[in-house]
Amino acid sequence: MTTDITIDNIYKALEQVMDPEIPVLNVLDLGMITGVALEADMVHIKMIPTFAACPAVSLIQQNIQTTVEKTTGLLVQVTVDKEVHWESNRLSAAAKEKLQHFGxxxxxxxxxxxxxxxxxxxxxxxxxxxxxxxxxxxxxxxxxxxxxxxxxxxxxxxxxxxx
Structure with a gap:
């Protein structure tokens, strides 16, 4: 593993992963990320969908994996966190402002x-x-x-x- 890869680098990369249905919001704005673990040669990311039947979950997982792998050069595993359920209170203040500007x-x-x-x-x-x-x-x-x-x-x- 390159020693300059940090959890902060991974979160910076996650800022670039946009919701395909509301492209002004990233997965962090939406409160979708529940865990990031950095190991010697792999990154494990846990996420939750905003709705249980969200048709974009697989696409978002793929976008997270691709973006973080490109940024870190490490293999990335993205799993749905079955322990946490998303709720709208997880939206950041920035997300609410972005939504309003988006209409x-x-x-x-x-x-x-x-x-x-x-x-x-x-x-x-x-x-x-x-x-x-x-x-x-x-x-x-x-x-x-x-x-x-x-x-x-x-x-x-x-x-x-x-x-």
Missing amino acids: IAAPQVHEGELRAEIMLNTPCPHCSSKNTYLRSPFGSTLCRAIHYCKDCGIVFEQFKPVG
Whole structure:
């Protein structure tokens, strides 16, 4: 192993692995990485999908492996962490800001128990109005819902809150 490879180098590489469905967010922004271990000749990375049935999991695993191998020159093994479940509170503050600039409302922070009301009056990412309503809990991907802003008249998606 090259002695200049560190865990920090690996995390820097992970910053370059973008979500294929929301390309302004990387796997760290999303809180998908649960562990990184550096051994003599291999890197082990544990990740969690944002949704159990996310169709992009294999692609994200491959992108993590390719990016970290290119950066470190080491073999990389990426596994799904079965001990941790993703929840929307794992999104970083930077992720929420990036979502808004991308035109997707961030999920509200929750205290564990999710109720349907948490998706009501979701602030519009375009004009910040809370005069919105939920049009459909099903958006273009499993992790999104569709809302409508009564003030600016724009239909927008929200990254669903998950507990």
